[in-house]
Amino acid sequence: MTAEASQDPTANEDDQAAREQWENAYAAQTLRDADFETMSGVPVDPLYGEGPYPGQYPFTRGVYPTMYRSRLWTMRMFAGFGTAEDTNGRFKELLRAGGTGLSTAFDMPTLMGRDSDSEWALGEVGRAGVAIDTLSDMEDLFADIDLGGVSTSMTINGPAPIIMAMYIAVAEKTGVERSKLAGTIQNDIFKEYQAQKEYIYPPRPSVRLITDMMKYTSAEMPKWHPVSISGYHIREAGSTAAQELAFTLANGFAYVEAAIAAGLDVDDFAPRLSFFFNSHLDFFEEIGKFRAARRIWAKWMKERYGAKNEKSMLCRFHTQTAGVSLTAQQPENNIARVAIQALAGALGGTQSLHTDAYDEAMALPTEKSARVALRTQQIVAHETGVTNVIDPLGGAPYVEWMTDEMERRAEEIFEHLDAMGNGSILEGVYEGIENGYFVGEIADASYRFERGVNAGRRIIVGVNEFTEGDDGEQNLLKIDAETEDYQLKRLETVKQARDSAAVDVALARVTADAQDPTVNMMPALIDAVKTMATEEEVVMAMESVFGTYVEQAIV
Amino acid sequence: MSTESTTTDVAAQPDGEPLRVILAKLGLDGHDRGLKVVARMLRDAGVEVIYLGIRQTTATIINAAEQEDADAIGLSMHNAGHLTLAPRMVEAVKEAGLDIPVIVGGIIPDDDVIELQNKGIAAVLGPGASTDDVVAAVRTSISN
Numbered sequence: 001m002t003a004e005a006s007q008d009p010t011a012n013e014d015d016q017a018a019r020e021q022w023e024n025a026y027a028a029q030t031l032r033d034a035d036f037e038t039m040s041g042v043p044v045d046p047l048y049g050e051g052p053y054p055g056q057y058p059f060t061r062g063v064y065p066t067m068y069r070s071r072l073w074t075m076r077m078f079a080g081f082g083t084a085e086d087t088n089g090r091f092k093e094l095l096r097a098g099g100t101g102l103s104t105a106f107d108m109p110t111l112m113g114r115d116s117d118s119e120w121a122l123g124e125v126g127r128a129g130v131a132i133d134t135l136s137d138m139e140d141l142f143a144d145i146d147l148g149g150v151s152t153s154m155t156i157n158g159p160a161p162i163i164m165a166m167y168i169a170v171a172e173k174t175g176v177e178r179s180k181l182a183g184t185i186q187n188d189i190f191k192e193y194q195a196q197k198e199y200i201y202p203p204r205p206s207v208r209l210i211t212d213m214m215k216y217t218s219a220e221m222p223k224w225h226p227v228s229i230s231g232y233h234i235r236e237a238g239s240t241a242a243q244e245l246a247f248t249l250a251n252g253f254a255y256v257e258a259a260i261a262a263g264l265d266v267d268d269f270a271p272r273l274s275f276f277f278n279s280h281l282d283f284f285e286e287i288g289k290f291r292a293a294r295r296i297w298a299k300w301m302k303e304r305y306g307a308k309n310e311k312s313m314l315c316r317f318h319t320q321t322a323g324v325s326l327t328a329q330q331p332e333n334n335i336a337r338v339a340i341q342a343l344a345g346a347l348g349g350t351q352s353l354h355t356d357a358y359d360e361a362m363a364l365p366t367e368k369s370a371r372v373a374l375r376t377q378q379i380v381a382h383e384t385g386v387t388n389v390i391d392p393l394g395g396a397p398y399v400e401w402m403t404d405e406m407e408r409r410a411e412e413i414f415e416h417l418d419a420m421g422n423g424s425i426l427e428g429v430y431e432g433i434e435n436g437y438f439v440g441e442i443a444d445a446s447y448r449f450e451r452g453v454n455a456g457r458r459i460i461v462g463v464n465e466f467t468e469g470d471d472g473e474q475n476l477l478k479i480d481a482e483t484e485d486y487q488l489k490r491l492e493t494v495k496q497a498r499d500s501a502a503v504d505v506a507l508a509r510v511t512a513d514a515q516d517p518t519v520n521m522m523p524a525l526i527d528a529v530k531t532m533a534t535e536e537e538v539v540m541a542m543e544s545v546f547g548t549y550v551e552q553a554i555v
Numbered sequence: 556m557s558t559e560s561t562t563t564d565v566a567a568q569p570d571g572e573p574l575r576v577i578l579a580k581l582g583l584d585g586h587d588r589g590l591k592v593v594a595r596m597l598r599d600a601g602v603e604v605i606y607l608g609i610r611q612t613t614a615t616i617i618n619a620a621e622q623e624d625a626d627a628i629g630l631s632m633h634n635a636g637h638l639t640l641a642p643r644m645v646e647a648v649k650e651a652g653l654d655i656p657v658i659v660g661g662i663i664p665d666d667d668v669i670e671l672q673n674k675g676i677a678a679v680l681g682p683g684a685s686t687d688d689v690v691a692a693v694r695t696s697i698s699n
Contacts, residue, residue, distance in 0.1 A: 123639030197585030553608030555594040
């Protein structure tokens with residue numbers, strides 16, 4: 001706060017009122033059963049410094065009035081490989097151990113809408129996640145699990161409506177009401193064109209599918225989060241922190257504009273939007289980024305999109321440590337990198353956190369490396385004391401400056417996108433995808449970084465400096481090739497047993513509904529997957545109307 | 556684009572023509588950050604890069620290699636599919652009657668490097684390879 005402002009008596013009165021409001025909100029919450037004192041026994045307050053207070057607009061200091069004093073972040077570790085049965089076994093173990101959140105990784109063919117017997121799938125089946133071809137696989141994945149009693153996170157984008165339809169169909173078959181289904185599907189197509197490249201259709205029909213899902217879940221599945229707006233992949237592709245922040249929030253604004261254009265009221269869906277950010281190595285830059293994200297989202301939702309419900313203004317986010325920062329050289333050093341990134345996530349006020357395993361520059365994690373990764377965030381949560389105080393760095397001049405600077409840089413990018421879209425962020429994002437703006441900006445930033453490393457201006461320990469001591473020992477996870485044969489046989493069996501006439505009828509309806517933009521696709525998709533139509537068959541039934549997306553190969 | 560004479564020497568063939576290298580990703584894997592960085596590294600070193608990008612097949616790559624009279628094929632692999640996909644590329648090159656090396660970069664565990672070399676991959680570049688490493692690997696693979 002500037003000297004002038006602190007001399008203004010009304011400002012002081014306002015701050016006093018805001019503080020009282022926060023104190024009341026804090027007092028109304030249940031706290032964790034913990035001693036809020038330092039290791040040496042010094043009691044500490046829940047909060048230091050001035051407003052805006054946590055849980056108050058624009059939420060720079062946190063989305064909730066108590067933050068980690070009530071509940072620590074969720075330690076959500078993303079995993080999965082092999083067959084549906086393998087993953088089902090792991091889910092059940094997790095539930096027996098007291099977990100309630102399931103997180104699903106799909107293999108590359110599933111993510112791209114291809115069946116395991118597709119020519120494109122060769123060598124990829126069950127490698128980086130679970131293979132789902134038909135509803136039968138989805139039933140195996142969730143066998144003996146009460147879908148009404150868990151929350152499921154599914155990381156899939158291009159074919160998200162089909163996988164969502166399968167999940168709904170499994171619930172229906174096992175007698176669970178749709179309204180009881182809780183969870184998140186990533187379903188963020190914009191960042192696929194910009195960074196991760198797992199798209200199927202062109203942007204506009206893809207956004208129609210997303211608004212169809214937003215409408216469907218708003219009406220029928222109030223506990224479901226239909227989009228997780230993800231900057232993680234943008235950063236991994238090489239963007240700067242400010243670009244990650246700006247592109248992600250701009251994508252969020254674009255979905256809001258698309259949903260409003262599709263007839264939804266902003267407060268009907270915005271409370272169920274959530275975000276996913278990267279936590280990289282520049283400690284204060286990351287913390288500034290997280291704090292700025294909350295402030296920007298709140299301001300835009302209130303001022304530009306007219307949200308009235310405070311929940312619509314909350315930027316709640318998941319964080320994952322930066323996979324791209326892990327080095328193949330001297331991999332144990334990565335444990336230190338991950339710890340610093342996890343600490344930045346905690347000080348930035350994340351709602352959930354995935355910590356990467358030290359061997360992930362080379363392979364999927366082993367049981368041991370995955371355990372070390374979880375232990376790393378447990379150490380941050382339970383041993384460092386950072387969870388005792390809300391936004392402990394708030395008010396520090398450098399941190400507040402960095403927060404402002406991240407916001408300023410993001411606002412410059414929003415201005416550019418708004419101009420490209422003639423006053424619409426949605427149109428600006430479409431235009432930026434079509435004209436190569438996003439991929440170009442990311443590639444430039446990525447190459448700038450690499451040149452710094454190459455020239456020795458940027459030191460990466462164990463890679464371009466301090467390189468002695470790499471013993472070269474690797475103990476990596478290997479995935480056997482049997483999964484592929486097994487999955488191919490399974491798919492063949494399901495195809496033999498199904499009523500192919502019913503499949504044809506259902507797929508014809510999918511195509512017909514795709515032709516009419518006023519029809520919600522979800523009912524036809526649910527009916528189609530129930531006939532055991534494969535994922536790829538359903539993808540193709542829509543592709544005949546929507547077409548495919550091929551990006552320009554630009555460096 | 557002007558290049559320093561020293562780097563042009565490194566990148567040129569004995570007849571003085573610049574090296575021509577195809578860069579592509581085979582299959583579904585869309586991680587293209589590394590491939591783009593390598594493309595710019597090679598360009599800055601005076602190599603002519605034919606950048607095909609993601610979602611290529613052995614057929615599209617062979618087609619480009621023939622049409623562009625390429626000196627080498629560079630593949631980037633990040634999804635653990637290298638042991639299946641990279642040898643198929645080597646086979647496709649042989650079947651097409653081409654005599655050009657296939658170089659693989661990306662996330663390749665040490666144990667797999669030898670297997671790839673046994674199956675005819677000319678060079679394997681891991682994470683952290685510098686511009687000099689990349690250019691040297693291309694140069695050595697072509698002269699061998």
